[in-house]
Amino acid sequence: MKNVFYSLGLLVIVGLILISCSPSASSTEQSLLLAQATQSTADLVTVELTVQYDTAAVYNTVGQIIRFKYIVKMVKNDLTDNTPAIVTISGISAVCPDVNSINNLNDRFDPGEVLECSGDYIITQADLDNGSVTNTATASVYSVNSNTVNTTVPTVPARALALTVSASPNTYSQAGQTITYTYTIKNSGSSQLGPAQFMVTDALINNGAAFNCGDANVTIAPEATVTCTNTYQITANDLNATTVSNNATASGGDANPSQQASSPVTKTTSTSNTTTGSNIQHTVREGEWLWQIARCYGADPAKTVAANTQLSNTAEIKAGMIVTVPNVGSKGTVHAPPEPCVTKHLVQSGDTWSSIAAKYGADAGLLQIVNASTLTVGKEVKVPLYTAGLNIPVPGSSTTVTAVPSTTALTLSVTPSSTTYSQADQQITLNFVIKNSGNTTLGPAQFTVTDGLFNPSTFNCGPSNTTLSPGASTNCTMNYTITQTDMGAASIQFNSTASGGGAPTSPAVGTTISKAVSLITLSVTS
Structure with missing residues (x-):
């Protein structure tokens, strides 16, 4: 570098000497030589x-x-x-x-x-x-x-998850409306994940507790996906907001949890096609009663009862009947149609009249009267929508809300396609039905059946995120192939149990498949 600066210095001196000593050089040439001599290295090099x-x-x-x-x-x-x-x-x-x-x-x-x-x-x-x-x-x-x-x-982590969420519908307009969320977990890494149980955690679903997504032993190749769904019911508080937003993450397969994903749903205002002040004919829907129909149309309940003289007992109206609602909108907002007047709520442990009423925008007193002042865990109650603020008192000085102790139980039934077998390689199909025989909703969860005659002995039964309300069931089938060993026995004995959803394992169910006896007829001719 010193040589560079030394050379530049000499160049400047020589240039000056040439300029001063050369009588033949023009002034332009002299200026050019001087400019070149005084340039920095940065001017000379690119x-x-x-x-x-x-x-x-x-x-x-x-x-x-x-x-x-x-x-x-x-x-x-x-x-x-x-x-x-x-x-x-x-x-x-x-x-x-x-x-x-x-x-x-x-x-x-x-x-x-x-x-x-x-x-x-x-x-x-x-x-x-x-x-x-x-x-x-x-x-x-x-x-x-x-x-x-x-x-x-x-860079691509060896183990990584990405989550996308979609909501259907993506708008809401009433309490009790169901929003279905679809969760898609993608293996965004470079290594195969699983077999494992993948999970989704959504602050809006299942009280923020993680739930299963996909089968219990699913394997996800790089760029492959697994999908599941879950539901959320719009509450009265949601009607006070403009949007409902969820925040979900995916986990499993020894990968770090995914980034949060969400799919907001937006509140819309349902517009009734009913003209205010008109008289309309309403088709009764399941669970409705005349006074609640009147409230749903913003009409006078007493005048609605008086307008339906064809009903000898207004308490006995049934779904499908046609009733008259006079002067709709005269007493309030017209909600129906398209919105329902009544919805149903499955009672959970810890529910109260007030908590249910607040969730759906209903009057707690009316809610209690409609359901005979009894809450039973695992049973449904009718909820009169759009009644908040009526402040209807509950008869009696005090009302006791009773909830029976919650029980979780499963029962299993097994039905074979045939009760006999006659040859090796014959297939017997067994249909397994798992029933929620308790009074508490089970799931969402992966329910399974265990039977030692199958390999593996424990296998999934029903979708991975099944929810079983009391009395509900899920089913699956498995094929069993008759072996040569079975041909040497008089029968095959299956012993099956069901589990899942946090309930105790069901009682074992025995199923016997007997070997058919072949009769040989011998005739002798002389």
């Missing part, structure tokens, strides 16, 4: 840098090497001496060959010449967690810097 790496490679392993190629091009070199060029690269360290190993094989880095350097970077766990490696590089030749190049290399 360097260009490009950076490359193998974009086809997948960078997903700690210790894996990313090889950067630095391409240094001399665009301009107006230096007048042959000072050897020293090339350095900032950023991830690089190794460069000598300039005299390229093109004309001298020490001068001439315009148009290209020097290729390389630098290796070793991937760390932090790089995989961050999702990328960034290399900021600048080349320097004759102490002149090139352009700066920022190169970002994406």
